[in-house]
Amino acid sequence: MNHSLISKLKHGFIVSCQALEDEPLHGSHIMAAMACAAEEGGAAAIRANSPVDIYQIKQKCSLPVIGIYKKFYDDSKVYITPTIHEVREVVEAGADFVALDCTKLSRPGKERLEDLIDRIRSDYPQTSIVADISTYEEGVRAISLKVDLISTTLSGYTPHSPQLEDPDIELVGRLASLGKVPILAEGRIWMIEQCLRCFDAGAHAVVMGTAITRPQEIVKRYVRKVRSHVGSSS
Numbered sequence: 001m002n003h004s005l006i007s008k009l010k011h012g013f014i015v016s017c018q019a020l021e022d023e024p025l026h027g028s029h030i031m032a033a034m035a036c037a038a039e040e041g042g043a044a045a046i047r048a049n050s051p052v053d054i055y056q057i058k059q060k061c062s063l064p065v066i067g068i069y070k071k072f073y074d075d076s077k078v079y080i081t082p083t084i085h086e087v088r089e090v091v092e093a094g095a096d097f098v099a100l101d102c103t104k105l106s107r108p109g110k111e112r113l114e115d116l117i118d119r120i121r122s123d124y125p126q127t128s129i130v131a132d133i134s135t136y137e138e139g140v141r142a143i144s145l146k147v148d149l150i151s152t153t154l155s156g157y158t159p160h161s162p163q164l165e166d167p168d169i170e171l172v173g174r175l176a177s178l179g180k181v182p183i184l185a186e187g188r189i190w191m192i193e194q195c196l197r198c199f200d201a202g203a204h205a206v207v208m209g210t211a212i213t214r215p216q217e218i219v220k221r222y223v224r225k226v227r228s229h230v231g232s233s234s
């Protein structure tokens with residue numbers, strides 16, 4: 001764990017630069033350019049997916065990187081850095097933090113979360129662990145497993161979490177009020193006002209992705225609004 005890096009994120013704005021293979025901006029050079037743009041804008045850190053993207057971003061941009069590796073296994077719904085194999089690739093690519101699914105979903109090979117965290121601690125003691133959770137109870141469990149940060153990333157993306165359209169700011173607030181581990185607010189944050197409300201709720205930092213780095217989704221929102229506006233006024 002790196003205390004000074006964690007404190008540098010305090011009150012920071014983190015940009016998630018991700019494009020999967022089926023997305024128009026897929027490609028590590030494009031993600032590195034996105035990261036540079038975020039750095040120029042004053043971002044505190046980058047969240048990035050896959051060893052190639054993380055490596056390119058670390059070459060081009062001086063910000064700390066929260067690395068993940070989305071990988072799908074046949075026997076599990078856990079896909080954010082599911083096993084030690086993905087953790088190793090993320091760390092070797094140069095990530096400063098590794099984020100992983102810390103929900104109660106069953107893991108590949110039925111591995112126990114506590115065993116994976118112990119393994120990361122012993123193999124990569126310098127790497128800070130970000131627990132991606134979907135509920136308050138999962139956050140409490142992650143605290144008991146001594147993770148370094150918690151992110152609300154998966155609220156709305158597990159069957160047992162509230163399926164909100166907006167960011168889960170209540171979850172940010174409940175976890176932050178425990179005062180145990182810095183909380184990152186992440187997931188469906190689109191507006192500056194939502195971002196500020198996350199800080200008011202006690203977020204250590206805010207992570208924003210799609211609303212900045214997935215232009216096709218931004219365009220979709222505008223097109224939907226325009227169509228319903230024009231449709232309703234004609």
Ligand SMILES: CC(=O)N[C@H](C=O)[C@@H](O)[C@H](O)[C@H](O)COP(=O)(O)O
Pocket residue numbers: 016018068080153154157186187188189207208209210211
């Ligand atoms: C649920 C899931 O797989 N979330 C992923 C986690 O890394 C990313 O696809 C999101 O873009 C990221 O969490 C940022 O959130 P948003 O894009 O909503 O600002």
